[in-house]
Amino acid sequence: MDSPVTDDEARTRLLDAAEALFYADGIQAVGMDRIRAESGVALKRLYRIFPAKEALVTAYLERRDQRWMAGLREAVAGAPEPVTAVFDWLATWFAEPGFRGCAFQNAYGELGAGPAGVLDVVHRHKAELRDLLAGLVGPDGPPGLADQLLILVEGATAVASLDPGPAPAHRAAEAARTLRGHP
Template sequence: MDDEEARSRLLDSAEELFYRHGIQAVGMDRVRTASGVPLKRLYRLFPAKESLVTAYLERRDQRWLGSLRTAALTPAEPRARVLAVFDWLADWFTEPDFRGCAFLNTYGELGAAAPEIVRVHKAELHALLADLTADPALADPALADRLLILAEGATAVAALNPGPEPAHRAREIAELLLPTM
């Protein structure tokens, strides 16, 4: 096993364990056991748990935002692009392993000690919403802020009661915020 494969196996295991059980509840030895990567190599690749947590969140950020961006940019019409965000959330909320937002979960566990990627992720999500609402037909400078609150609120509600309904309700509210075209 080369370093690239070991890194991938460690990140796969860390993501599954951290997302399901929480960062503080999972030690490095548990990640090592789940990944099958020797402890010496684990610590060579990730010298501290914080570096593994950061790498897990960075990889999750890329995949999560990439998938959301693709879904939101698929429709041609600006209003439909915004609403596609909530349709994507509804699908995500029904995944069998859904446990809420990994970034908010991390912040909830670690508070101010959470890696910077937590704040970066939320800024990137806001930037995506700002891009989607930049069309002159949607001209409302506060719309991206409102949509972010709707999306985050729906995610928090769905974490407690998994299923698509929070996204559907948030979509209904988003429809009221968007001008008809």
């Protein structure tokens, strides 16, 4: 006999379903009933765990941020050229099946300035990415370089969302090398 699903397991199933559906189809296009059906979690339990769609969207983005940033940190850790490693990692991500751009850019594009919890996660993610890039540049790097690299990362991601594949990351890496004064 199967043991009952715990709230932690139900939460994971809900977040897995939400991530797949929100990323593929968009936040506004996916209703809670569809998430319930995909996850196999009863609607009453879904709303007990996530009382509103905003709470589910926020949790989905927070989890995605943790995983995405951990993957990027791992890719640059110990790399001989950490800035180049950022763009190599992006190139791999851009070529993944089902790539649909940045979940944070997508969420902001759909929801704009509301709901506050979602917007807060989007801003924190971008600030964390900028801080990681600033750490790679270091205190002796050219002033403003971390902000310029952030624009290259974000721009390459936006271009790749329209035409998936590694080419936008490679072009952004060339621009990053130019900004850093490396051929």
